[in-house]
Amino acid sequence: MRDLAVLLEGRNLARLFEGLWVTLRLSLSSVLLSIVLGIIVGMFMTLKNPVTRAVSRAYLEFVRIMPQLVLLFLAYFGLTRVFGLNLSGETSAVLVFTVWGTAEMGDLVRGAVTSIPRYQYDSAYALGLTKIQAYIFVIIPQTLRRLVPPAINLTTRMIKTTSLVVLIGVVEVLKVGQQIIEANRYNAPGAALWIYIVIFFLYFLICFPISRFGQLLENKWRD
Amino acid sequence: MLLTVEKLNKAYDGLEVLRNIDLSVEKGEVIVVIGPSGCGKSTLLRCINGLETIRSGSISLNGELLNRPKTDWSSVRQKIGMVFQSYDLFGHLTVMENLLLAPMKVRHEDRKTARIRAEALLERVGLGDKSRAYPRQLSGGQKQRAAIVRALMMEPEIMLFDEVTAALDPEMVREVLDVILELARDGMTMIIVTHEMQFAKAVADRVVFIDGGEIVEQNTPELFFTNPDTERAKRFLNIFQFDTPK
Numbered sequence: 001m002r003d004l005a006v007l008l009e010g011r012n013l014a015r016l017f018e019g020l021w022v023t024l025r026l027s028l029s030s031v032l033l034s035i036v037l038g039i040i041v042g043m044f045m046t047l048k049n050p051v052t053r054a055v056s057r058a059y060l061e062f063v064r065i066m067p068q069l070v071l072l073f074l075a076y077f078g079l080t081r082v083f084g085l086n087l088s089g090e091t092s093a094v095l096v097f098t099v100w101g102t103a104e105m106g107d108l109v110r111g112a113v114t115s116i117p118r119y120q121y122d123s124a125y126a127l128g129l130t131k132i133q134a135y136i137f138v139i140i141p142q143t144l145r146r147l148v149p150p151a152i153n154l155t156t157r158m159i160k161t162t163s164l165v166v167l168i169g170v171v172e173v174l175k176v177g178q179q180i181i182e183a184n185r186y187n188a189p190g191a192a193l194w195i196y197i198v199i200f201f202l203y204f205l206i207c208f209p210i211s212r213f214g215q216l217l218e219n220k221w222r223d
Numbered sequence: 224m225l226l227t228v229e230k231l232n233k234a235y236d237g238l239e240v241l242r243n244i245d246l247s248v249e250k251g252e253v254i255v256v257i258g259p260s261g262c263g264k265s266t267l268l269r270c271i272n273g274l275e276t277i278r279s280g281s282i283s284l285n286g287e288l289l290n291r292p293k294t295d296w297s298s299v300r301q302k303i304g305m306v307f308q309s310y311d312l313f314g315h316l317t318v319m320e321n322l323l324l325a326p327m328k329v330r331h332e333d334r335k336t337a338r339i340r341a342e343a344l345l346e347r348v349g350l351g352d353k354s355r356a357y358p359r360q361l362s363g364g365q366k367q368r369a370a371i372v373r374a375l376m377m378e379p380e381i382m383l384f385d386e387v388t389a390a391l392d393p394e395m396v397r398e399v400l401d402v403i404l405e406l407a408r409d410g411m412t413m414i415i416v417t418h419e420m421q422f423a424k425a426v427a428d429r430v431v432f433i434d435g436g437e438i439v440e441q442n443t444p445e446l447f448f449t450n451p452d453t454e455r456a457k458r459f460l461n462i463f464q465f466d467t468p469k
Contacts, residue, residue, distance in 0.1 A: 122274055123311035123370070127325035128301040128377060137324055141315050221315070 003190035007198065012180050016195075019176030020202050022090075026172065027159040029094050034101025034158070035151070041102055042109020056106070063103040069164050071096045076168040089170040097158055104154050112146040145221040152214030156207045173202055224286075225250045225412055226271070226381060231280035233263070233270055240266050242437045244280070248381065248414065253407045255427035255444070256416045259459060263436040264416040265308075268383045271414070272296075272303045284380075301329060304374030308386040310366045312358040318345070318369050319354040322376050330377070337376070344372045348402050364395030368402055381412040388419060400426075420463055424448055432456045 007013055045056040063071070075092040079085040087095065116139055124134035166175045177195045184191045226248040233241040241263045248254055256264045269275040271282055273289065273296045282289045289299055312321050322341040326332040345351050348368040358366055367387050374382060384403065388396040400422045407413065407426050417423055423430060423444065430447040432440040432455075440453045451457050 117309065119307050119309045119311040120313065122269075123305075123307060124313075125274060125296070126272060126300055126303075126305040126307075127373070128297045128329040129325060130297050133328055137328060138313050142313070145315055 003188045004194050006180065006184050006188045006191040007194060015176050015180070016173060016198060016202065019171065019173035020206075022170065022172040023159070023162050023174075024206065026090060026093050026097070026165065026170070027155075027162045030097035030101055030162075031155050031158055033094070033098040034105045034154075037098065037102040038105025039109055041106030042113065045106050045110035046113050060103045060107055063100050068096065068100060068161055069167060071100065072164060072168050089165060089168045092168060093162065093165040093170055097162065101154065101158055105151065108147060108150045108154065109143075111150075112143045115146055116142055145217075148221075149214050149218040152210055152217075156211050159207055159210075160203065173199055224248065225252075225284070226414075227281075227283045227286075228267075228271070229281045229283075231267075231270065231282065232278045233266060233275065234278050240436050241270070241277075242435075244438055246431065246438065246441075248412060250380075250412055251410045252412055253426055253428045254414045254431055255423040255429075256414060256431045256433060257418070257420070257423060257459075258433035258439075262433045264433050265385050267433070268305065268385050268414060268416060271383060272300050272305055297329065301325075301377045302380045303383060304377060304379035304381070305383040306367070306370050306374055306385065306387050308389050310358065310363065310370070310390070312361075312366055312370055312373070314358050317355050317357055318350065318361070321358070321369065322354075322373050325373070326376050341372070341376060344375055345369075347405075348372055349398070362395060363391045364398045367391065367395075367399045371399075371402055371406075375406075381414070382406065384413065384415040384417070386416050386418065388417065420448070420460075432459065434459065 041056065041059075044052060045060075047053070066074075072092060075087065075096045076089060079087060079092075120138055120142065121134060124138045125131075129137065162172065163174045165172060166178075171179075177199050181192045181195055224247045226246075228244055228246040231241055231244040232239070244267060246254075246267075256267065258264050266275060270277050271289075273294065277290055280290075284299065284302060312318070313324070316324065319338070319341060322345075323334060323337050326337040326340075327334060342351070342354065345354055348371065350365060350368055350372070353361060353365060353369070358369070361369065371382075371387075387403075388399050391399065396419065400419065403413070403415065404422075404426055415423075415426065427444040430440075430442055430444050431438055432442075432447070432451075432453075434455050440447065440451060440456045442452060442456075446452075447456065448460065451460065
């Protein structure tokens, strides 16, 4: 019981929620930026030009091959060393997750756009729809339906991956948890389990509704 | 003449796909275009409603030249209905929404009157109970019948059918062809590309045989299927004959 009580001592629970807010702030800004930039980059990726193809391919592969942690170190320590750019931990984190998210999101957009069959365009035009009308009423709605489920999947992946920012000194929910555990190491050594269980539920609280929402849309829009 | 194609040439990257095509279609006439795969039949249909650009020649509808730089294809295509081989219904819309989209957005018809027309047409092709269904809930034959109705909603002067039964299971071919036959009886002008020879015989006023990108023979269905003028047509028709072993 002593272990469980640690949670309610002082501001421990409140601090965990503050940490959760940092996690949310980081991931939501990265996700939003990635969606906006990813749509633009995704359009760029659909171009048939060999040069733009090579550039977007290289970008995507680079970001995918590099572990996110390496990218974080690169942004946080590397940029300071080489360019004297002194970014805060949070800014570096948003930068890295946006660069990563934009690449992944761009690839999802590219996939969704190119998966619309030629006949959908043809039959829209054959009915007398103008190019703009065909996009507004036929192509874009279908692209969005194909895009939303994988985009939501990516969002939850990004939220979970933000826990890496601990390693560049950003204090988010996981770090707060570790601090509480450290502080109670002698008087309540068993608290660690409870703290991690709470953190598990906090992540669950954020990710579960998002992924449920994605499943719901997927079922509704299956075609 | 409702539709006149003269000296039409079409090439993809220097590869000629249609050569000197001359074809005129009178109002109410049913033309069936047949020929081996890849002979240019489908390309011809796509050129007629501007889905493909042509290299030279002319296409006129009601005496009005279509292949000009300033052609308003949106208004031309309202007069030319087209149904494709693959299922081309819009998957995110119900059957009814599929039918109403173009009348409301292109012709600015109000929903109520378009709906009444749509319901009548659906009833006619046996889809009266499917207006709220999504395309994924329909069989292949039902999808193609709905696609035909969607084209008819624009009240076209001529219909183009591009191998509309080629992707269907055999048992569904009939229900689609019956709809086309009925349109023919109502006097709809049509150009039909098909591989269904029995159907071609039944529906055609004139058969156009295309091989290697050019029109090799135009004939009445009676003569074409029993005694074609050209050697190439004879050879083509032989593919569909099975000699009874003696």
